[in-house]
Amino acid sequence: MRHQDLEEMRAIPFFQNVDPGQVEAMLRGAFLQRFPAHVELIHTGEPADFLHIIVEGTVELFSGHRDRETTLGLSGPGETFILAAVLFDRPYLQSARALVASRILMVPADAVRSAFMADAGFARSVAANLAEAYRGVVKELKNQKLRSGLERLANWLLTHDAANGSRGRFDLPFDKKVLAARLGMAPEVLSRSFAALGAYHVVVQGPSVLLRDVDALRKLAQPCATIDGTSL
Amino acid sequence: MRHQDLEEMRAIPFFQNVDPGQVEAMLRGAFLQRFPAHVELIHTGEPADFLHIIVEGTVELFSGHRDRETTLGLSGPGETFILAAVLFDRPYLQSARALVASRILMVPADAVRSAFMADAGFARSVAANLAEAYRGVVKELKNQKLRSGLERLANWLLTHDAANGSRGRFDLPFDKKVLAARLGMAPEVLSRSFAALGAYHVVVQGPSVLLRDVDALRKLAQPCATIDGTSL
DNA sequence: CGCGAAGTTGATTGCTTTCAAAGGGTGTGG
DNA sequence: CCACACCCTTTGAAAGCAATCAACTTCGCG
Numbered sequence: 343m344r345h346q347d348l349e350e351m352r353a354i355p356f357f358q359n360v361d362p363g364q365v366e367a368m369l370r371g372a373f374l375q376r377f378p379a380h381v382e383l384i385h386t387g388e389p390a391d392f393l394h395i396i397v398e399g400t401v402e403l404f405s406g407h408r409d410r411e412t413t414l415g416l417s418g419p420g421e422t423f424i425l426a427a428v429l430f431d432r433p434y435l436q437s438a439r440a441l442v443a444s445r446i447l448m449v450p451a452d453a454v455r456s457a458f459m460a461d462a463g464f465a466r467s468v469a470a471n472l473a474e475a476y477r478g479v480v481k482e483l484k485n486q487k488l489r490s491g492l493e494r495l496a497n498w499l500l501t502h503d504a505a506n507g508s509r510g511r512f513d514l515p516f517d518k519k520v521l522a523a524r525l526g527m528a529p530e531v532l533s534r535s536f537a538a539l540g541a542y543h544v545v546v547q548g549p550s551v552l553l554r555d556v557d558a559l560r561k562l563a564q565p566c567a568t569i570d571g572t573s574l
Numbered sequence: 575m576r577h578q579d580l581e582e583m584r585a586i587p588f589f590q591n592v593d594p595g596q597v598e599a600m601l602r603g604a605f606l607q608r609f610p611a612h613v614e615l616i617h618t619g620e621p622a623d624f625l626h627i628i629v630e631g632t633v634e635l636f637s638g639h640r641d642r643e644t645t646l647g648l649s650g651p652g653e654t655f656i657l658a659a660v661l662f663d664r665p666y667l668q669s670a671r672a673l674v675a676s677r678i679l680m681v682p683a684d685a686v687r688s689a690f691m692a693d694a695g696f697a698r699s700v701a702a703n704l705a706e707a708y709r710g711v712v713k714e715l716k717n718q719k720l721r722s723g724l725e726r727l728a729n730w731l732l733t734h735d736a737a738n739g740s741r742g743r744f745d746l747p748f749d750k751k752v753l754a755a756r757l758g759m760a761p762e763v764l765s766r767s768f769a770a771l772g773a774y775h776v777v778v779q780g781p782s783v784l785l786r787d788v789d790a791l792r793k794l795a796q797p798c799a800t801i802d803g804t805s806l
Numbered sequence: 807c808g809c810g811a812a813g814t815t816g817a818t819t820g821c822t823t824t825c826a827a828a829g830g831g832t833g834t835g836g
Numbered sequence: 837c838c839a840c841a842c843c844c845t846t847t848g849a850a851a852g853c854a855a856t857c858a859a860c861t862t863c864g865c866g
Binding site: 490491492527528530531548 | 821831
C-alpha cells in the first residue's frame with residue numbers, strides 16, 4: 343500500500359480511538375483493492391476471511407435462497423461489512439457486490455480478532471459499529487413489515503431529499519432497478535409506485551426527481567424516527 | 575437483592591470474563607423485577623434507561639406504526655435487550671412485553687456505559703452479544719423476505735424439533751397466536767398453514783405437534799444454515 | 807352452565823409478483 | 837455513420853400469497 347493510502351486508511355472513523363500500534367498491525371496485512379462494478383466481493387455461507395471497509399464506491403448486500411434473491415442493504419464509504427462474521431469466525435450471512443467501481447480495504451480476519459482481544463479501544467469501536475449495524479437492520483425489518491411498498495418509497499424519497507439539502511429536487515444515485523431492490527419490490531412495482539406518487543406531485547423524469555409537495559408526501563409517508571435511518 | 579439472587583446474577587453468561595468489580599458495580603444499582611404476563615416492559619421511542627436481562631420467562635419484542643403492529647422476535651432466559659440502545663443512549667427501536675410471568679434483571683444504563691468504558695472484558699462481552707443479535711436480525715430479515723409463510727412454519731417446526739431432541743413430537747411452547755406473530759403471519763393464516771402441512775404428515779392437536787414424515791417436511795422447508803438460527 | 811378467549815373455516819379484498827410485450831436509450835461493430 | 841443488440845424502464849394482464857372480515861366451534865375456567 344502506498345504511504346498516502348496508508349494515511350487515508352488511518353483516518354477511517356472505525357480506527358479512531360484505537361491504539362495506533364494495533365491499527366498498524368491491521369493495516370500491515372491489509373489490501374486496498376479496486377473492484378469493477380458488478381463483481382461479487384463475498385458470498386453467503388463462506389468463511390469470513392477479511393473484514394471489508396468501503397473506501398470509495400457503493401456495495402449491495404444481498405442474499406439468495408432457492409431461486410429467490412433479496413437485497414438486504416446498501417453501504418457506502420466508511421462503512422464496514424461484515425464485522426459480526428469476522429469477529430467470531432462465522433460464515434457470512436450475506437453476499438456483497440460492488441454496484442459501481444469501488445475501492446475496498448480488506449483486513450485479514452485474524453488481525454481484526456487479535457486487535458479486538460488486545461485493545462480495549464478497538465473493542466469499543468467494534469461494539470459501536472455493531473450497535474449501529476444492529477439498529478440499522480432492525481429499522482429495515484420494521485420498514486419491511488410495517489409499511490407498504492408505496493410508503494417505503496415515499497419515505498426513501500423524503501429521507502434522501504433531506505440528506506441532500508432538502509431542495510425538493512435531486513437525481514437518483516443509482517438505477518431504478520437498484521432502488522427497487524433496496525426497497526424490497528420488483529422493478530415493475532417501483533415504476534407503478536412512482537406513477538402513483540404523481541397524485542402527490544412527485545415528478546420523475548429519468549433519474550431526476552422533483553418533489554413539488556413535500557407536505558402531501560410527508561402525510562402519506564408518515565416518517566418515523568424509529569424506522570427511518572441513515573442508510574442509503 | 576437477596577444474596578442468593580446476586581449469585582445467580584453473577585453467573586449470567588453475559589457477565590463472564592468481566593472484571594468482578596464492574597459486575598458488582600452494575601448489580602449494585604440493578605433491580606431484579608418480577609413482571610406478570612402481558613405487561614409492557616419497554617416502549618418504542620423511549621429513552622433507554624435500563625439494560626434488561628431475562629432471568630426467567632419469555633419476552634416478545636414488537637413494534638407498531640400507524641395502526642399496524644409486528645412481532646420482531648422472542649427472547650428467553652439469558653438473553654438481553656436492548657443493549658444497542660442502552661450503550662449509546664439512543665431511543666428504543668422496539669417495545670417489549672412479557673408473554674408469561676417473568677423475572678427481569680434491570681441494570682441502569684449509566685452503570686452499563688461506565689463498565690463498558692472501564693473494562694475491556696465487558697466491552698468484548700458487549701460486542702459478542704451485539705454480534706449475535708445482529709446476526710439474529712439478519713437471519714430474521716432473510717427468513718421474512720426469502721420464504722413464504724408456509725416455509726417459515728415448516729422451518730420453525732424442524733428447528734424447534736431439533737432443539738428438543740429430534741423426537742418428531744413436541745408441544746408448542748406458547749399459544750398459536752404468539753407463534754403466528756413470531757412467524758409474521760395472521761393467526762388465520764397459521765391455522766390454514768397447519769392444515770396445509772397435513773399433506774406432509776404433520777399432525778396437530780391443540781398444543782401437541784407430531785411430525786410423522788420429517789424428510790418430506792425438510793424437503794418442503796429447505797432449511798438453511800444462514801437463515802435458521804437459534805432464536806425462539 | 808355460561809362467559810370469553812383461542813382457534814378454525816369460509817369468503818372477499820388487496821398488495822405484490824410474475825409473465826409478457828413494447829418503448830427508449832446507449833454502446834459497439836460493421 | 838448507421839444498424840443492431842442489449843438493458844433498463846414502462847405498461848398491461850393474470851395469478852398468488854396473505855390480510856381482513858365474519859361466523860362458528862372449541863376449550864378452559866369461574
